[in-house]
Amino acid sequence: MSTTFSSLPIVDLAPLRKPEGLSDSDQVTLSTKLYNVFATTGFAYLVNTPLTFKHADVFDLALEFFNLPLEKKMNLAKRTFKPENLNTYRGYFPVQPNDASDNLKEGFEIGPPQAIHSMPANPASRFNLTEPNVWPDENTYPSRSRLEQLYIELQSLSSTILSLLASSLDKPADFFTPYLTDSLSTLRLLHYPPSPSNTTDTPIDIDTSTPPPEPSDPVKLSCTPHTDSGILTLLHQDSTGGLEVQDSSGKWVPAPYVPESVVVNIGDLMAKVSGGRFVATMHRVRAPPPSPFSMKQHGLHSEDEDGDAKFGRFSAPFFFEPGENCLVHSVDTDPSKGVLYGNHVLTKMEGFVEYKS
Ligand SMILES: O=C(O)CCC(=O)C(=O)O
Numbered sequence: 255m256s257t258t259f260s261s262l263p264i265v266d267l268a269p270l271r272k273p274e275g276l277s278d279s280d281q282v283t284l285s286t287k288l289y290n291v292f293a294t295t296g297f298a299y300l301v302n303t304p305l306t307f308k309h310a311d312v313f314d315l316a317l318e319f320f321n322l323p324l325e326k327k328m329n330l331a332k333r334t335f336k337p338e339n340l341n342t343y344r345g346y347f348p349v350q351p352n353d354a355s356d357n358l359k360e361g362f363e364i365g366p367p368q369a370i371h372s373m374p375a376n377p378a379s380r381f382n383l384t385e386p387n388v389w390p391d392e393n394t395y396p397s398r399s400r401l402e403q404l405y406i407e408l409q410s411l412s413s414t415i416l417s418l419l420a421s422s423l424d425k426p427a428d429f430f431t432p433y434l435t436d437s438l439s440t441l442r443l444l445h446y447p448p449s450p451s452n453t454t455d456t457p458i459d460i461d462t463s464t465p466p467p468e469p470s471d472p473v474k475l476s477c478t479p480h481t482d483s484g485i486l487t488l489l490h491q492d493s494t495g496g497l498e499v500q501d502s503s504g505k506w507v508p509a510p511y512v513p514e515s516v517v518v519n520i521g522d523l524m525a526k527v528s529g530g531r532f533v534a535t536m537h538r539v540r541a542p543p544p545s546p547f548s549m550k551q552h553g554l555h556s557e558d559e560d561g562d563a564k565f566g567r568f569s570a571p572f573f574f575e576p577g578e579n580c581l582v583h584s585v586d587t588d589p590s591k592g593v594l595y596g597n598h599v600l601t602k603m604e605g606f607v608e609y610k611s
């Protein structure tokens with residue numbers, strides 16, 4: 255369980271930008287700082303990261319994808335959402351009207367830019383974790399190489415953080431290197447449209463005849479409370495706000511946009527790997543505020559409508575994941591007590607809204 259807190263800590267990664275690399279003292283300072291945040295809040299803002307992407311670059315990529323016509327995006331839909339498609343694990347998931355109340359989002363997921371050839375698909379599974387990525391217009395999608403580059407940089411940053419965490423757990427700095435073999439990390443672009451119940455078909459006026467909502471009104475969400483299931487998440491969020499993190503008293507603490515920061519948090523599996531020293535903290539996302547336009551103008555896609563994703567909230571979580579055959583075990587226990595990452599992720603996926611039939 256996390257501790258109580260009123261805001262997320264900030265971890266300055268500027269030392270990682272030094273051309274000569276980390277000094278021994280930087281290494282100790284950073285690994286101690288990361289240990290402390292992951293043992294308390296489980297969440298932090300990383301600033302001065304070594305990424306070459308600015309926030310505007312990341313969200314231009316997201317906007318470009320979500321503004322594709324719905325039909326083009328549906329060509330990339332996972333088989334769960336379009337039975338004739340071959341992709342089961344990577345690709346697009348559309349807004350699910352049934353989830354409109356608290357999980358209204360569309361997403362696009364990519365895995366490793368290099369195909370993982372060594373791994374035949376598990377025939378017992380509905381999902382092929384090592385399938386190739388799918389792209390609009392196959393090899394000519396102009397942003398493909400930028401998204402692949404973003405993926406590579408986030409993978410590299412995750413690997414650096416893991417080596418700092420290994421040291422903080424009194425393990426050799428290369429303790430997590432086996433996690434990088436055939437790593438299945440996922441870069442997910444997310445668009446949360448304004449929820450229909452947050453939206454009116456007539457322009458909002460300032461008539462005060464409608465009373466303001468009661469404080470007891472349930473909070474409208476776009477992403478329900480959850481912990482991330484894996485190892486480590488690196489999140490880009492736009493300036494809309496809405497991310498909230500739960501402290502140990504049950505209070506939801508806002509995690510607003512901090513310019514050019516990347517939010518980092520620990521997943522369930524890493525909490526176990528750390529022998530319970532690190533916490534996987536619950537978080538949720540509030541529905542984006544209503545826009546003063548009608549629903550049709552919102553990119554809430556109806557059948558006859560092309561994408562128009564200017565409104566709502568955008569984010570891009572990167573989930574660092576080991577390879578399917580990586581034996582993941584607590585630093586306190588024998589590797590024989592571990593789980594194969596592939597088995598862990600397949601079990602978890604049955605519960606994810608994005609993969610429900
Ligand atoms: O959009 C966000 O800010 C958070 C998304 C998230 O928590 C997730 O996809 O696991």
Ligand SMILES: [Fe+2]
Pocket residue numbers: 480481482537
């Ligand atoms: Fe999450």
